[in-house]
Each structure stands twice: as C-alpha cells, then as structure tokens.
Amino acid sequence: xxxxxxxxxxxxxxxxxxxxxxxxxxxxxxxxxxxxxxxxxxxxxxxxxxxxxxxxxxxxxxxxxxxxxxxxxxxxxxxxxxxxxxxxxxxxxxxxxxxxxxxxxxxxxxxxxxxxxxxxxxxxxxxxxxxxxxxxxxxxxxxxxxxxxxxxxxxxxxxxxxxxxxxxxxxxxxxxxxxxxxxxxxxxxxxxxxxxxxxxxxxxxxxxxxxxxxxxxxxxxxxxxxxxxxxxxxxxxxxxxxxxxxx
Amino acid sequence: xxxxxxxxxxxxxxxxxxxxxxxxxxxxxxxxxxxxxxxxxxxxxxxxxxxxxxxxxxxxxxxxxxxxxxxxxxxxxxxxxxxxxxxxxxxx
Numbered sequence: 001x002x003x004x005x006x007x008x009x010x011x012x013x014x015x016x017x018x019x020x021x022x023x024x025x026x027x028x029x030x031x032x033x034x035x036x037x038x039x040x041x042x043x044x045x046x047x048x049x050x051x052x053x054x055x056x057x058x059x060x061x062x063x064x065x066x067x068x069x070x071x072x073x074x075x076x077x078x079x080x081x082x083x084x085x086x087x088x089x090x091x092x093x094x095x096x097x098x099x100x101x102x103x104x105x106x107x108x109x110x111x112x113x114x115x116x117x118x119x120x121x122x123x124x125x126x127x128x129x130x131x132x133x134x135x136x137x138x139x140x141x142x143x144x145x146x147x148x149x150x151x152x153x154x155x156x157x158x159x160x161x162x163x164x165x166x167x168x169x170x171x172x173x174x175x176x177x178x179x180x181x182x183x184x185x186x187x188x189x190x191x192x193x194x195x196x197x198x199x200x201x202x203x204x205x206x207x208x209x210x211x212x213x214x215x216x217x218x219x220x221x222x223x224x225x226x227x228x229x230x231x232x233x234x235x236x237x238x239x240x241x242x243x244x245x246x247x
Numbered sequence: 248x249x250x251x252x253x254x255x256x257x258x259x260x261x262x263x264x265x266x267x268x269x270x271x272x273x274x275x276x277x278x279x280x281x282x283x284x285x286x287x288x289x290x291x292x293x294x295x296x297x298x299x300x301x302x303x304x305x306x307x308x309x310x311x312x313x314x315x316x317x318x319x320x321x322x323x324x325x326x327x328x329x330x331x332x333x334x335x336x337x338x339x
Contacts, residue, residue, distance in 0.1 A: 042339040130339040155256050155336035176335040180257070180306040181294045187338045188260065194338065222333065224255065226265070233308075233315050 001031045002056075008100070012054050025210030026054060032209045033057035033122040037110045037138055039090040041073030041191055042152055043128030045198035048076060050126075051094045053206055057102040058094070059122055062087045063109045073191030110134045115141035124205055127151045127172075128198070130187070132179035139164070139172035143244045148208055152201040156188040159197035162220040162235065163204050166244060169218040170235045173243040193225055248273065248326040252284050256334035261292045276321040277311055278303060280330050295334055308333040 004027055009016070012026050032055055036043045039062045047058055066074075066081045066089060076090040087107045094101060108114065110129060119125055119141035127138050127149055135151065142149040142164065149164040151172055164171050200221060208214045216232075223230045239246050253266045269283055281303060285296045298304050303318045310331035311322055324330070 038339050040339055128339040130337055132335070132337050135337055152339075153336045154338040155334075156260055156338075158255060158336065159338075160336065175308075177305040180304065180335045182257065182291055183335070183337060189338060222255075231313060233310070233313075235315070236317075 001027055003027060004030060008054065015053065020212045021210055025206075025212060028210045029054050029206065030056045032124070033059065034205065034209075035059040035061070035118050035122040035125045037125070037127055037129045037134060038062045039074075039076055039086065040070065040128070040130070040194075041075075041189060042154060042194035042198050043126065044074050044076040044090065045195045046126045046128055046152070046202055047090065047094060048097065049199060049202040050205070051098040051101050053202070054098070055101070055209070057104070057122075059104045059106070059118060060087060060090060061106045061108060061110050061114070061118065062090065063107055073189055073194060075191070075195070110138055112137045112140075116144065119147050120145050122147065124209060125149045126201055126205065127153075128194075128201075130185050132176070132183060135172060136179075140243055142166055143171050148205075150201045150205050152194075152197040154189065154194045154197050157190065157193055157226040158222070158224045159193055159200075160220050160222045161197055161200045161204065161216060163208065163214050163216040163218075165214075165217050170237045171241060171244040174238040174241045174245075175220070175235055177238070177242070190225075196223065196225070248275070248324070250275075250280055250324055250327075251329050252280060253329065253331040255331060256336050257295055258292060258332050258334055261295075262288060271324070275324050277309055277316060277324065277330055278318070278321055280324065281309065281332065284332075296332065306335040308335075 036047045039047050039060050066077050066086050076093045081089040087105045091105045115137040143166045146166045152161045204216050220233045251268050254262050285293045
C-alpha cells in the first residue's frame with residue numbers, strides 16, 4: 001500500500017485520533033476506491049465526505065445538465081453552472097476541496113450496459129440513484145463481482161441505509177424483489193434529508209474500508225425526520241432471490 | 248380490537264397522514280389489517296400495497312411491533328399492536 005505523506009498526516013490529523021482508525025485506517029482509505037452512482041442530493045454529499053475523509057480514488061457517474069430545481073439539495077453544484085453538465089461541477093468542487101483525490105468521471109448514469117465494468121474497477125459502491133433500474137443494475141454487478149454495496153435512499157422526510165456484502169447479507173433484490181408501482185424520478189425532498197443518509201452511508205463505507213468493521217451489514221437503518229425516530233431493522237436473505245439466491 | 252397502522256414512504260405521502268387506527272375482529276392477521284387500510288384509499292395507494300391478485304406486494308416491508316415479518320407467515324394480532332407499512336424508496 002502507498003503510505004501517507006506528511007501533508008496527508010497533517011490534513012487528517014484530527015481523524016487519526018479516532019479510536020480504531022489511526023494511520024493504518026487512513027492508509028487503507030488512501031489506497032481504496034469507490035463508485036458513487038449520481039452526485040445529486042444524496043451522492044453529492046457522499047462524494048464530498050469521502051473526499052474529505054481521504055479516499056484515494058472516486059469513480060462518479062451522473063448524466064444530464066444542472067437545473068434550477070436541483071439547487072435545493074445538490075451541494076456539489078453551483079448556481080453559475082445551470083445548463084451545464086452536473087458531473088463537471090461535481091469534479092471541480094471535489095478537486096478544489098481535495099486536490100490529492102483521483103477522480104474518474106462519467107457523464108452518464110449507471111445502466112446494465114456499464115455497471116459491470118464500473119463496479120469491477122472499485123473496492124466499494126455507493127448506490128445513490130433515484131431509479132430502481134439503476135439500483136438493480138448496480139446490485140447485480142456487485143453480487144457478480146462480490147463487491148460491497150452501500151445502498152442509501154430517501155423519500156420526502158425519510159431515509160434508509162444498508163450495507164450489502166454479497167454472499168453474506170441480503171442483496172437489494174432480496175429486500176425489494178420488484179420496483180414498487182408508481183415510483184417517479186422526481187420526489188418531495190429537503191436537501192438535509194439525503195445529507196443525513198449520505199453521512200450514515202459514508203461512515204459505514206469508511207468503517208468497512210479501514211478495517212474498523214461495519215455495523216449495517218444485513219440490517220437497515222431507517223430514519224424519519226418528521227418524527228426524528230430511527231429504527232434498525234433486521235433483513236433476511238431470500239433463498240429464491242433472482243440475483244443472489246440458491247435457485 | 249384496535250390496531251394502529253403506521254404509514255411510511257409513499258403511503259404516508261399519498262394518505263397525507265402518519266398513521267391510522269382501525270378496529271378489527273379477534274384473530275385478524277397482519278394481512279387482514281393491510282387489506283382493511285388499503286380499502287380506505289385510492290388506487291395509487293392500493294397498487295403500492297397489493298398486487299393484481301390481492302397479495303401483499305414483495306416491495307412492501309411490513310413490521311409487526313417494529314419487527315419485520317415474513318409476509319407469508321400471516322401472524323395474528325393482539326389488542327394495541329402496531330403495524331408499520333414501509334414502502335420501497337429510491338430517492339437519491
């Protein structure tokens with residue numbers, strides 16, 4: 001593994017004090033890579049916090065141009081970028097924040113056509129896409145390549161996060177064998193709600209990558225900011241799962 | 248007996264309320280409760296909860312007193328039980 005530089009030790013000094021993390025955990029994080037699917041309201045803060053924590057390489061996938069209605073939640077975007085590719089704004093913001101970060105950016109969303117190649121090239125995947133077909137494509141690729149998947153999602157004032165470890169935990173298709181009817185790409189959202197899911201997802205990823213050990217493998221943390229209630233729900237594998245099942 | 252059904256995700260949005268309290272007969276199952284709640288709402292709500300054959304949808308997570316249940320197990324309820332209906336969400 002590539003060791004930490006003196007500059008990195010200075011930048012990450014405060015988190016090196018975290019019990020169970022230290023220089024060993026920071027070095028592991030520096031040598032790790034993550035795919036973040038979309039860098040909007042949820043994936044944006046995921047990418048930002050991974051960059052802040054000192055992950056070595058990010059692969060970002062997000063198509064389309066910035067719209068005014070993105071700006072209540074997409075914290076990697078800037079007002080002067082309306083009408084231009086979202087992915088370019090995200091890369092600029094992340095590089096300004098952490099110039100040591102290596103970024104591979106794709107101006108397209110995850111699909112069955114690109115998921116395998118993208119997932120195969122990273123250590124962990126953060127699923128932040130607003131459509132079930134994108135999430136299911138990533139899940140299938142993660143199961144096929146045995147890559148951990150942090151699945152984070154939100155709706156209105158609620159959010160949820162789980163860690164999928166193929167072969168050990170339920171996969172996304174075990175939890176949701178189908179897309180629910182009526183799901184739309186546009187949904188009610190305050191920006192702070194996906195930020196909360198992003199923070200939980202990133203901490204789960206950091207713990208896994210640094211060797212601290214995950215907490216949400218096989219469990220779903222569900223939060224409701226309307227009532228400020230959190231639940232941690234046990235999840236079960238489906239033996240007949242079309243993606244990871246035995247049949 | 249009286250059962251409280253908590254609505255989360257799209258169901259809460261469609262119903263415009265957090266929960267409903269319903270009266271069911273002795274021996275009622277979770278599925279009976281879900282069917283009764285769904286009958287009080289429109290087609291968009293029912294389509295998220297039930298499939299075309301009237302079975303609970305695989306994408307619906309059902310909690311009985313905060314514990315996820317196997318929807319095929321049809322556990323029976325007691326006075327004061329809480330049922331939570333949690334829909335699949337994918338907002339990013």
